[in-house]
Amino acid sequence: MYRRHSFFRGLWRHAVLLIFVVFALFPILWVISASFNPSNTLVGQSLIPKNASLANYREIFTSEQYPIALWIKNSIVIGLITSALVVAMTSLAAYAFSRFRFKGRREGLFASLLVQVFPQMLAAVSIYLLVLSIGKLIPALGINTHAGLIMVYLGGAMGVNAWLMKGYFDTIPTSLEESAMIDGASPFQAYYMIILPLARPILAVIFLLQFIGTYSEFILASVLISSSEKYTLAVGLQLFIHDQYASRWGVFSAASVLGALPIVILFMFLQKYLVSGLTSGAVKG
Amino acid sequence: MGKIIKGVILGIVNVVFIWIALYLLSAEAYLVFVLLLLGALLTNLLFIVPKGYPYRYLLPAAFFMILLVVYPIIYTVYISVTNYGTGNILNKEQVIAQLEERYVRDTGSPDFSFSAYRDPQSGLWFLFTDSEGRQMVGHSGELTFVEQGDPLLGQLAGYTELTRVDVAQSLQELQAQSFSYDESRELRMRNINAFNLYEQQYSYDREKDVLLEVQTGTLYTQENGYFQAPDGTRLTPGFRAVIGFDNFRRLFGNPQVTGPFARVFGWTVQWALLSVATTFVVGLFLAILLNDPYLRLRKLYRSLLILPYAIPAFISALIWRGLFNTELGVINQILQATIGSSVRWLQDPLWAKVALVILNLWLGFPYMMIICLGALQSINAEMYEAALVDGATTWQQFCHITMPLLMVSVAPLLVSSFSFNFNNFSVIYLLTAGRPPIVGAQTPAGHTDILISYTYRLAFESGRGTDYGLASAVTLVIFLITGVITFFNFRFTGALEDVSKNV
Numbered sequence: 001m002y003r004r005h006s007f008f009r010g011l012w013r014h015a016v017l018l019i020f021v022v023f024a025l026f027p028i029l030w031v032i033s034a035s036f037n038p039s040n041t042l043v044g045q046s047l048i049p050k051n052a053s054l055a056n057y058r059e060i061f062t063s064e065q066y067p068i069a070l071w072i073k074n075s076i077v078i079g080l081i082t083s084a085l086v087v088a089m090t091s092l093a094a095y096a097f098s099r100f101r102f103k104g105r106r107e108g109l110f111a112s113l114l115v116q117v118f119p120q121m122l123a124a125v126s127i128y129l130l131v132l133s134i135g136k137l138i139p140a141l142g143i144n145t146h147a148g149l150i151m152v153y154l155g156g157a158m159g160v161n162a163w164l165m166k167g168y169f170d171t172i173p174t175s176l177e178e179s180a181m182i183d184g185a186s187p188f189q190a191y192y193m194i195i196l197p198l199a200r201p202i203l204a205v206i207f208l209l210q211f212i213g214t215y216s217e218f219i220l221a222s223v224l225i226s227s228s229e230k231y232t233l234a235v236g237l238q239l240f241i242h243d244q245y246a247s248r249w250g251v252f253s254a255a256s257v258l259g260a261l262p263i264v265i266l267f268m269f270l271q272k273y274l275v276s277g278l279t280s281g282a283v284k285g
Numbered sequence: 286m287g288k289i290i291k292g293v294i295l296g297i298v299n300v301v302f303i304w305i306a307l308y309l310l311s312a313e314a315y316l317v318f319v320l321l322l323l324g325a326l327l328t329n330l331l332f333i334v335p336k337g338y339p340y341r342y343l344l345p346a347a348f349f350m351i352l353l354v355v356y357p358i359i360y361t362v363y364i365s366v367t368n369y370g371t372g373n374i375l376n377k378e379q380v381i382a383q384l385e386e387r388y389v390r391d392t393g394s395p396d397f398s399f400s401a402y403r404d405p406q407s408g409l410w411f412l413f414t415d416s417e418g419r420q421m422v423g424h425s426g427e428l429t430f431v432e433q434g435d436p437l438l439g440q441l442a443g444y445t446e447l448t449r450v451d452v453a454q455s456l457q458e459l460q461a462q463s464f465s466y467d468e469s470r471e472l473r474m475r476n477i478n479a480f481n482l483y484e485q486q487y488s489y490d491r492e493k494d495v496l497l498e499v500q501t502g503t504l505y506t507q508e509n510g511y512f513q514a515p516d517g518t519r520l521t522p523g524f525r526a527v528i529g530f531d532n533f534r535r536l537f538g539n540p541q542v543t544g545p546f547a548r549v550f551g552w553t554v555q556w557a558l559l560s561v562a563t564t565f566v567v568g569l570f571l572a573i574l575l576n577d578p579y580l581r582l583r584k585l586y587r588s589l590l591i592l593p594y595a596i597p598a599f600i601s602a603l604i605w606r607g608l609f610n611t612e613l614g615v616i617n618q619i620l621q622a623t624i625g626s627s628v629r630w631l632q633d634p635l636w637a638k639v640a641l642v643i644l645n646l647w648l649g650f651p652y653m654m655i656i657c658l659g660a661l662q663s664i665n666a667e668m669y670e671a672a673l674v675d676g677a678t679t680w681q682q683f684c685h686i687t688m689p690l691l692m693v694s695v696a697p698l699l700v701s702s703f704s705f706n707f708n709n710f711s712v713i714y715l716l717t718a719g720r721p722p723i724v725g726a727q728t729p730a731g732h733t734d735i736l737i738s739y740t741y742r743l744a745f746e747s748g749r750g751t752d753y754g755l756a757s758a759v760t761l762v763i764f765l766i767t768g769v770i771t772f773f774n775f776r777f778t779g780a781l782e783d784v785s786k787n788v
Contacts, residue, residue, distance in 0.1 A: 089345040089349070093345075096342035105339075125744045127353065
């Protein structure tokens with residue numbers, strides 16, 4: 001399909017690609033530029049800011065009314081805890097699905113597949129009411145607590161991840177565990193000392209994917225969290241900029257750059273896995 | 286070693302169980318307590334019986350999945366047949382308690398003049414004088430009749446008497462006071478000058494399950510979550526009650542609800558289709574360009590084009606909202622400078638939709654580009670050589686080799702992408718929030734609302750109050766559609782067969 005072509009015949013391709021590169025990069029560059037622009041407004045911004053300064057970034061860390069740095073920290077902490085717990089719990093479940101034969105195994109696998117059909121956020125109303133009543137019994141897990149939000153995320157993350165991880169565990173040969181068990185290891189030791197180290201790539205990928213997903217989650221966080229110092233970045237940033245583009249654009253831009261940075265960096269790490277994961281997903285569903 | 290770990294885990298789990306159980310008992314939540322007890326028993330059983338071994342590994346994941354995914358789905362179904370929402374938030378017991386707390390003035394009541402005092406602990410005392418000159422002292426709900434020279438009067442004299450200004454300032458506190466006068470009547474503040482006798486307005490008959498209005502003798506029976514008089518008057522607040530399929534009837538039968546719902550539904554489908562189509566066409570086009578091994582700088586192009594995908598969507602949506610800003614946004618500035626007119630992006634129904642599609646194209650084309658690149662690379666190059674020998678044009682090669690082979694692996698992802706965008710709440714909500722609003726709709730619906738954002742607004746931000754019942758009914762419609770789409774996708778990809786083959 002492809003042939004070597006002369007420089008000029010190849011030129012239109014570069015022209016088209018350049019148009020899309022501009023489309024893809026313009027908003028990013030525009031925001032980066034705004035973040036260094038001290039005027040803090042949409043009005044009269046140019047791509048290369050005059051008298052660039054770090055004032056907007058300083059504002060993020062010092063503002064008391066809008067503790068944006070704190071929101072970023074909240075998002076990161078919630079993301080880390082959720083991801084760690086998700087990896088721990090799903091790897092246990094996936095190990096059982098992969099290595100044991102027991103009654104209800106097929107049904108369990110089927111259920112974890114079925115649950116993916118119903119994104120958790122669709123049930124936001126009943127989750128809100130559920131957490132409300134949990135909070136009446138156990139205030140630490142109620143509305144407007146990080147623990148409650150993490151608990152909700154844990155529920156939503158099990159289906160997909162258990163399925164993915166089981167697929168990976170299936171590819172690890174059982175002979176290693178078998179010899180370990182002959183030496184007297186329990187199945188739990190085999191899981192802990194053999195499977196987990198061997199499955200490190202998938203654990204890392206699921207951890208990072210879960211982190212990115214949790215970090216970017218908006219609807220449940222906005223329903224469950226209601227006080228400023230507990231906002232995640234997704235909730236806080238939306239309320240911060242809401243119809244205030246004329247007066248807060250600069251600080252917002254700086255917050256966007258800073259808030260997107262952790263995810264962009266993780267994404268760069270993950271790119272290789274993502275590309276292969278997405279296409280293998282295409283075959284497996 | 287294993288035994289110790291097992292013991293420790295079970296110990297911790299049981300401590301947590303007991304801790305929660307104590308909470309539940311003190312909160313008198315007996316149903317949940319019984320459920321917890323069953324859960325605790327099951328857990329202990331699994332840890333003791335050898336046959337339960339594999340299930341131990343599933344416990345934590347299963348617990349969270351059942352509590353926070355399965356239960357909410359079932360609960361959504363339940364709410365959809367109730368009237369839960371503003372006006373019907375409380376349960377029946379609470380509403381009865383609230384109604385029984387209501388008092389009406391006894392129409393024949395004389396005025397009781399009063400003076401109020403504060404003791405050193407800032408407790409309130411009253412000295413009432415009725416129209417016949419009888420005096421009584423009131424404190425913390427109780428009345429004591431006093432004669433001249435009663436020691437209580439001497440006690441009162443030692444407290445600070447409230448001036449008119451003090452009374453006006455602590456009006457709320459004074460209004461909350463009530464003193465039982467006789468069996469059915471209470472002394473309550475009527476205005477700043479006087480207390481009056483009030484009697485209970487309603488009393489509830491537990492056996493007949495009716496509410497009696499004491500003064501008029503009207504009987505209120507319960508009807509669809511309200512206490513209703515024979516003439517149809519309803520008492521507010523109503524209570525939570527199962528009302529059958531009324532929410533669905535409203536959704537499909539009430540023109541003021543059905544109209545907006547149908548428009549929202551139509552746009553949801555259009556939106557999902559447009560999103561998939563635009564991102565796929567652009568993504569595939571770029572993938573074909575980038576798949577050319579002779580293209581210079583292809584790695585650089587690829588890493589630059591993938592960038593929008595790496596930024597959290599909520600940040601991108603908020604950024605684009607700034608770019609689309611009608612008065613000050615850079616897009617309108619560029620349009621002004623080049624073609625001399627600007628577009629009312631977020632105020633005009635059509636342009637708001639265009640803005641959404643542009644944003645979603647920006648967010649989504651890198652994903653399509655990546656998966657198409659992956660799929661293209663798996664197509665055997667010999668096919669094209671054979672086609673070339675047969676004299677096929679580039680277009681023919683594309684139609685007869687590239688597309689069919691590409692679709693085998695990409696089609697299921699397109700379907701997933703369709704259902705993802707069908708429920709793509711954050712993009713819609715953060716760019717347009719469903720606005721501009723549809724004029725004349727009884728429910729809060731906007732021209733760019735999709736079903737999920739419509740549900741969210743019904744439940745959490747309607748100006749006329751929340752309507753959890755209707756929101757849950759809409760949610761069930763979404764469940765149904767998403768479920769059907771995914772089911773066919775599973776059938777297509779053979780995911781279900783994977784399970785049944787027990788891999």
